[in-house]
Amino acid sequence: MTTGDIVNRLRICAADGSKAEKRLAEIILADISYASKAPIADLALRAGVSEPTVTRFCRALGCEGVRDFKFQLAQVLAIGGLYLFPEPLVRDERDARVLDAVSDGATAAMQRVRDVIDMSVVNAVAEMAVNAKHICAYGSGGVSSMGAVEMQNRLFRLGLPIVGHTDGQMQRMSAAVCDKHSLIFAISASGQANSVIESVGIARQYGARTVAITSPDSDLAKEADVALPFIIAPDTQLFKPTSGRYALLFIIDLIAMTTAELIGPSVLEGLRRIRISLSGLNMSDPGRPVGD
Amino acid sequence: MTTGDIVNRLRICAADGSKAEKRLAEIILADISYASKAPIADLALRAGVSEPTVTRFCRALGCEGVRDFKFQLAQVLAIGGLYLFPEPLVRDERDARVLDAVSDGATAAMQRVRDVIDMSVVNAVAEMAVNAKHICAYGSGGVSSMGAVEMQNRLFRLGLPIVGHTDGQMQRMSAAVCDKHSLIFAISASGQANSVIESVGIARQYGARTVAITSPDSDLAKEADVALPFIIAPDTQLFKPTSGRYALLFIIDLIAMTTAELIGPSVLEGLRRIRISLSGLNMSDPGRPVGD
DNA sequence: TCAAAAATGAAAGAAACTTACGTTCATTTG
DNA sequence: CAAATGAACGTAAGTTTCTTTCATTTTTGA
Numbered sequence: 001m002t003t004g005d006i007v008n009r010l011r012i013c014a015a016d017g018s019k020a021e022k023r024l025a026e027i028i029l030a031d032i033s034y035a036s037k038a039p040i041a042d043l044a045l046r047a048g049v050s051e052p053t054v055t056r057f058c059r060a061l062g063c064e065g066v067r068d069f070k071f072q073l074a075q076v077l078a079i080g081g082l083y084l085f086p087e088p089l090v091r092d093e094r095d096a097r098v099l100d101a102v103s104d105g106a107t108a109a110m111q112r113v114r115d116v117i118d119m120s121v122v123n124a125v126a127e128m129a130v131n132a133k134h135i136c137a138y139g140s141g142g143v144s145s146m147g148a149v150e151m152q153n154r155l156f157r158l159g160l161p162i163v164g165h166t167d168g169q170m171q172r173m174s175a176a177v178c179d180k181h182s183l184i185f186a187i188s189a190s191g192q193a194n195s196v197i198e199s200v201g202i203a204r205q206y207g208a209r210t211v212a213i214t215s216p217d218s219d220l221a222k223e224a225d226v227a228l229p230f231i232i233a234p235d236t237q238l239f240k241p242t243s244g245r246y247a248l249l250f251i252i253d254l255i256a257m258t259t260a261e262l263i264g265p266s267v268l269e270g271l272r273r274i275r276i277s278l279s280g281l282n283m284s285d286p287g288r289p290v291g292d
Numbered sequence: 293m294t295t296g297d298i299v300n301r302l303r304i305c306a307a308d309g310s311k312a313e314k315r316l317a318e319i320i321l322a323d324i325s326y327a328s329k330a331p332i333a334d335l336a337l338r339a340g341v342s343e344p345t346v347t348r349f350c351r352a353l354g355c356e357g358v359r360d361f362k363f364q365l366a367q368v369l370a371i372g373g374l375y376l377f378p379e380p381l382v383r384d385e386r387d388a389r390v391l392d393a394v395s396d397g398a399t400a401a402m403q404r405v406r407d408v409i410d411m412s413v414v415n416a417v418a419e420m421a422v423n424a425k426h427i428c429a430y431g432s433g434g435v436s437s438m439g440a441v442e443m444q445n446r447l448f449r450l451g452l453p454i455v456g457h458t459d460g461q462m463q464r465m466s467a468a469v470c471d472k473h474s475l476i477f478a479i480s481a482s483g484q485a486n487s488v489i490e491s492v493g494i495a496r497q498y499g500a501r502t503v504a505i506t507s508p509d510s511d512l513a514k515e516a517d518v519a520l521p522f523i524i525a526p527d528t529q530l531f532k533p534t535s536g537r538y539a540l541l542f543i544i545d546l547i548a549m550t551t552a553e554l555i556g557p558s559v560l561e562g563l564r565r566i567r568i569s570l571s572g573l574n575m576s577d578p579g580r581p582v583g584d
Numbered sequence: 585t586c587a588a589a590a591a592t593g594a595a596a597g598a599a600a601c602t603t604a605c606g607t608t609c610a611t612t613t614g
Numbered sequence: 615c616a617a618a619t620g621a622a623c624g625t626a627a628g629t630t631t632c633t634t635t636c637a638t639t640t641t642t643g644a
Contacts, residue, residue: 102549106545114391193584245442249398250395258390292434
């Protein structure tokens, strides 16, 4: 019983375990946040079992003891969020198919990025971002323009001087005022978007560093200094929105997180200020992600 | 002393605290992973202080006690950045951490949606979308405005008359011209965004159907006819972009795909035309997702 | 059906944390 | 300058929480 994360193991236990184990697993899954903090006496009482059973249960799940078990629950909560982990609902076939299509597509798209992305390039890009005096993100079309906006959204929080442009003319115009301290993020799923390619050419002419997030070996990839390959698989399912967006978001998050860590704790000050500035909008719930 | 996350507070303490506090904070920061599991007797010994001092120290940092303190350390570690580690992480290890943090977060967020989403609501929403004469998507702020734009992007391809508004005034204005054939998608991660809540109120007054994609039981959820719960976990890791965006994208895709299937094969005609119209932009690669 | 094995609980024990209280040391006040 | 004050800290004695031991019950398999 050491398969997957602790929640998965709990699920398996809730299904296959002995009577006492089932009850315990159910109680815990029903409220992980509670279970991660409650003393085992409470848990034992709720599940109607004895305390030693709880200890044994934790060991059976591959933990060193109750404390280690709680430690792992805390970590799961940190990643998965502080909400409950209810049993997945039973679906009818059609609903399940839609859910699977979207979810499998998204997961696969991100997995592909994981497999192929060159983190040394990401690190290099983060370094460029930190050192740039002026950053632009270009993207046109449904997927790529979202990318440009997101890139702006993620980096501006870190205090970086970034502007996203989804309009072709604005892209060209802003490229024309670049210099060697500028950094361009050029995003295009196809690698064929004319305005983006041209803008990269213009910006380079004036000495800007250019990073393309695009299809490998595309025109755009060739035009830029650095390319992060981003493959959008042709959609087999015509009704399903393309899962490439998840891959793009993933790459953007990698860049944002790497950049944030490069900058170090001082970015927290910027995030704090943003949060304070939102308090005037009645959205100051602390602990909530910054900016709705 | 309740500013920022626990690590930040430890840092402050290491700088400003009393003699014993400084020593403790240093010991802990030097190896958070150890500190999160060691009994306080060990910590006390290492820092050359007494056990009660450790307890008091934890309280001073805003924790309920030592156990709560360790709980928080565990959470920080789960997604911790490189700056948490005593020795700078080797590049590979650090890269793996960043990849894991982003990818696990995204996967968990989507899994959550899978587990709890009520597909009968999604189906009902799709039906509303198909029958509406006029659809608006509202969202403000980094996460939710992306949602509004994406909603527009996904549904307009299906030939539906949708407009996304991320500007508060435009939201109110467009809400004011709704009638009973209108459908509103109101997106807000917090459920507190004033312009969105008010616009829903206005639109309902004129007979529009309203769908909220928002935090359950929030003000916005109460204001709308139908609510799709969308929980964003509080950010425990300030450096990591919130993974809630993946959950939101996921919900939007579910709605888009369900709607597309409801409309049936005729949507393909719309997609075909969009593709043709792009050919003038040199982006007509067939088999590629429509619209970059 | 019976014996062996597994599962469970009660109670005692060990570990970890907290409280109560007293000492020290720096600071303030008369 | 000395006494008073109070913050910081440690000692020792709780208290809580978890674990072990061992006896009992339940299940399994021949």
